[in-house]
Structure formats: structure tokens, C-alpha cells
Amino acid sequence: MNWQWFYQLGSPKWFYQKTHYWQHWLGAFALMMLVVGAIWGLAFTPMDYKQGNSFRIIYVHVPASAVSLAGFYIMALAGAAGLIWRVKLQYTVMSVAAPIGAILTFLSLVTGAIWGKPTWGTYWQWDARITFTTVQFFLYLGIIALQQAYRNQNTADRACAMLALVGTVNIPIIYKSVDWWYTLHQPATLKLTEKSSIAPEMAYPLIWMILAYYICYVWLLISHTNAASLRRERKSSWVQALFSDRNATKVT
Amino acid sequence: MHPLRKQRLITVIFIVIASSALVGLVLYALSENLNHFYPPTKIVSGEAPVGKTIRAGGCVVPGSVKRDGKTLVVRFDLTGGTARFSVDFEGILPDLFGEGEAAVVIGQLESDGVFKATEVLAKHDENYMPPEVDDALNADNDGSEHQRTCEALDYAS
Known part of the structure; x- marks a missing residue:
């Protein structure tokens, strides 16, 4: 089998050249989708029969939670690819996925607490889902801290990849916690295999927002990967050439 | 490879x-x-500890909510279908607390089987719909989808 395409995927230079032209367009598209989805969900969706307007936080809470979970798998898979093939780009993807995931998890926890007060009557309960989501937040923070903890980049990357792999255990637990135990948090509303327990006119903006969050995530991942690649490879000839070219054009 | x-x-x-x-x-x-809370069966069967701060959850039995006219004292029954126990609470109930809805209570189980709650939380279900849809469903009164866990119960038993 020809593995050349695969090794190209591991090259920061190749990735930068392929993506840096259109990453800003992807960003503009992602932000547009977010704005459209937010207006749709906040202004043009009927309110809930029981919760009134406070249900609208679902349009931030559910996408943030879903992408923070998926993001952990992306981070761990990138880490695994880095461990197995010793490729630079995958480690870079892993290291930039951690802060993005941490912010999304934080957003999920905060919006959940804001919603919990009017709905449940409390900001915080140590129920299984909330607790394990907090664990995920600390795992993300741990990976960010571990990146800084070693002077040698390669050692830091390997340690982070290990932690990310072990941390994936938490993902199915968060996902299934509402079915496995009695929790204050309600079970899933959007279901893949059976009828969703949300009215269609409320579900469409939600699906739109989840999609918007995913696109936004991909944009952040690509642009941060490129930025981190430039920093990590600052001594390499292709980055040097890139910047000497730019300086040259500026001067002339 | x-x-x-x-x-x-x-x-x-x-x-x-x-x-x-x-x-x-x-x-x-x-x-x-x-488990975040004990289900009613465990409260009734005596598996839940007496005199310790615990959480219990269940569906509020319709018609069981009795308020004291002068104070904030309220008593209601929680059920999981067959098992059923009473809860005493003094304070303000959350907005989404209601008969036929799920609730989680935090407090102590007394030796007489009554739960003295210090905090009552409304447990929200996974159903979302506009008010008009809910009205339409209730007009049919066919035991609609909403609050499946609590609505599906036969409270008469």
C-alpha cells in the first residue's frame, strides 16, 4: 500500500500550504452560521410549554457539550497518531485541541448552571453527568498544563497523548451517565435511533447550531494548528523562507 | 505497517x-x-438510611400536594409507580415543580417513613415543545408523549 499521502498529512508545511488560503473563509462561514443560528433560536423559535424562554440556552449548551465531547476524541486520536507514527502535525493538532475543548466544556458547565437555577432550582448538583463533565474540564486543563511542564517539546507531546488516551474513558461515561444512574440531568433529547422528544420547529435551529459549532471547531483547529506549527517550526527553512519573503515584500 | x-x-x-x-x-x-438520588422503592423498602442527609426522587402524585394556608409548609407524595412516600417541606418550591412531574428532594428520612426535605429540586424531563403543541396534546388527553416517565404511571394504584 502506498502510504505517501498519509505521511504528507503529517507534514506541517504541507498542511499550512493546503489550508492557510481558505481558513479565514471557513472562519467567516462558521461565524455567519453561528449568528444565523443564534437569531433563529432566540427570536424565531416558539418558547417551551414548561420552561418558557429559559429553554433557549439549549442552543448554546447542547452544541458546546456535544463538540467538547467529540473534541476530546479528536485530541486523543491526534495524540495516538503522533505516538504511533511520530509525526509532528498530529501532536500540534492535539496540543491546540486542548484549549478549544476546555473553553467549550467551560461554556457547557456555565450555561448548564445558568439554566439549572430557573429549571431545577439550583445552580449546581454533584450528579453523575455534571461531575464527570467537570472531570473532563480538568482533563483538558491537565493537558494544557502538561504541554507547559516539559522543556522538551517531544516529551511534553508524548505525555499529553498518554493523558488524552486515558481521558477518553471519560467520554462514554459522560454520554451514558443519564441512562446508567439516577441523575438530576435529563436523558438525551435528540435521539439517533428513535423519535426525538423535541418539537421539529425547536429541533431544526438546534441541529443548525450543532453543525455551526462543529464548523467553528474545525476552523479554530485548523487556524490554531497553523499558528502553532509556525511557532514550533520557527527554526525550519520553510518558516524562515515564509517570513523573509513577507519582510522582503514589505520593504520593497 | x-x-x-x-x-x-x-x-x-x-x-x-x-x-x-x-x-x-x-x-x-x-x-x-x-446515583444522585434514591428511587421511591428504596425509600419504602428501608434500603435508604434513616436520619442521614440523602436525596430521593420520584414523581409528584397528582392531588397529593397540600399547602398550609398560613406558612410555607407543604406536604406531597412521591411515587415510582407502586412505592409511595410523603415529603414534608418548608420553603419556596421551584417554578417547574408540579403535580405529575418529577422532583428530587434533599433531606432526611424520618423513622416514621416521612421525608423531611430541606431542599426541593424540579427534575426536568427531556421533552421540549411549544405551548400550543402542549395544549393540543392535552385537548386530546391521550396520555401524550410528554413527561413519559411520570405521565406513564398509573397513580390510582
Whole structure:
């Protein structure tokens, strides 16, 4: 089998050249989708029969939670690819996925607490889902801290990849916690295999927002990967050439 | 695949499987403690400790909510279908608390089987719909989809 395409995927230079032209367009598209989805969900969706307007936080809470979970798998898979093939780009993807995931998890926890007060009557309960989501937040923070903890980049990357792999255990637990135990948090509303327990006119903006969050995530991942690649490879000839070219054009 | 990489792949898979097994066993051992609340059957059967601060959850039996006219004292029954127990609470109930809805109460179980709650939380279900749809469903009164867990119960038994 020809593995050349695969090794190209591991090259920061190749990735930068392929993506840096259109990453800003992807960003503009992602932000547009977010704005459209937010207006749709906040202004043009009927309110809930029981919760009134406070249900609208679902349009931030559910996408943030879903992408923070998926993001952990992306981070761990990138880490695994880095461990197995010793490729630079995958480690870079892993290291930039951690802060993005941490912010999304934080957003999920905060919006959940804001919603919990009017709905449940409390900001915080140590129920299984909330607790394990907090664990995920600390795992993300741990990976960010571990990146800084070693002077040698390669050692830091390997340690982070290990932690990310072990941390994936938490993902199915968060996902299934509402079915496995009695929790204050309600079970899933959007279901893949059976009828969703949300009215269609409320579900469409939600699906739109989840999609918007995913696109936004991909944009952040690509642009941060490129930025981190430039920093990590600052001594390499292709980055040097890139910047000497730019300086040259500026001067002339 | 290069043998060295294959070996690393096996190591990675081993890390994931070993840590999953470890965490799985821990969770299995702790499973009971990870429940956020006791269901009514455990409260009634005496499996829940008496005189210790615990959480209990169930569906509020319709017609069981009795308020004291002068104070904030309220008494209601929680059920899981067959088992049923009374809750005493003094304070303001959350907005989404209601008959035929799920609730979680925090407090102590008295020896006479009454639960003295210090806090009452409304447990929201996974159903979302506009008010008009709910009205339409209630007009049919066919035991609609909403609040399946609590609505499906036969409270008469």
C-alpha cells in the first residue's frame, strides 16, 4: 500500500500550504452560521410549554457539550497518531485541541448552571453527568498544563497523548451517565435511533447550531494548528523562507 | 505497517483498554453511590438510611400536594409507580415543580417513613415543545408523549 499521502498529512508545511488560503473563509462561514443560528433560536423559535424562554440556552449548551465531547476524541486520536507514527502535525493538532475543548466544556458547565437555577432550582448538583463533565474540564486543563511542564517539546507531546488516551474513558461515561444512574440531568433529547422528544420547529435551529459549532471547531483547529506549527517550526527553512519573503515584500 | 509502528499501535490500544477496564471496575464498584438520588422503592423498602442527609426522587402524585394556608409548609407524595412516600417541606418550591412531574428532594428520612426535605429540586424531563403543541396534546388527553416517565404511571394504584 502506498502510504505517501498519509505521511504528507503529517507534514506541517504541507498542511499550512493546503489550508492557510481558505481558513479565514471557513472562519467567516462558521461565524455567519453561528449568528444565523443564534437569531433563529432566540427570536424565531416558539418558547417551551414548561420552561418558557429559559429553554433557549439549549442552543448554546447542547452544541458546546456535544463538540467538547467529540473534541476530546479528536485530541486523543491526534495524540495516538503522533505516538504511533511520530509525526509532528498530529501532536500540534492535539496540543491546540486542548484549549478549544476546555473553553467549550467551560461554556457547557456555565450555561448548564445558568439554566439549572430557573429549571431545577439550583445552580449546581454533584450528579453523575455534571461531575464527570467537570472531570473532563480538568482533563483538558491537565493537558494544557502538561504541554507547559516539559522543556522538551517531544516529551511534553508524548505525555499529553498518554493523558488524552486515558481521558477518553471519560467520554462514554459522560454520554451514558443519564441512562446508567439516577441523575438530576435529563436523558438525551435528540435521539439517533428513535423519535426525538423535541418539537421539529425547536429541533431544526438546534441541529443548525450543532453543525455551526462543529464548523467553528474545525476552523479554530485548523487556524490554531497553523499558528502553532509556525511557532514550533520557527527554526525550519520553510518558516524562515515564509517570513523573509513577507519582510522582503514589505520593504520593497 | 512497519513492525515498530504496529507495536506502538498495540501499546496505544492496550493503554485505552486497560484504563477503560480499570475505570469500568471502579465505576461498577461505586455504581450505587453514583446515583444522585434514591428511587421511591428504596425509600419504602428501608434500603435508604434513616436520619442521614440523602436525596430521593420520584414523581409528584397528582392531588397529593397540600399547602398550609398560613406558612410555607407543604406536604406531597412521591411515587415510582407502586412505592409511595410523603415529603414534608418548608420553603419556596421551584417554578417547574408540579403535580405529575418529577422532583428530587434533599433531606432526611424520618423513622416514621416521612421525608423531611430541606431542599426541593424540579427534575426536568427531556421533552421540549411549544405551548400550543402542549395544549393540543392535552385537548386530546391521550396520555401524550410528554413527561413519559411520570405521565406513564398509573397513580390510582
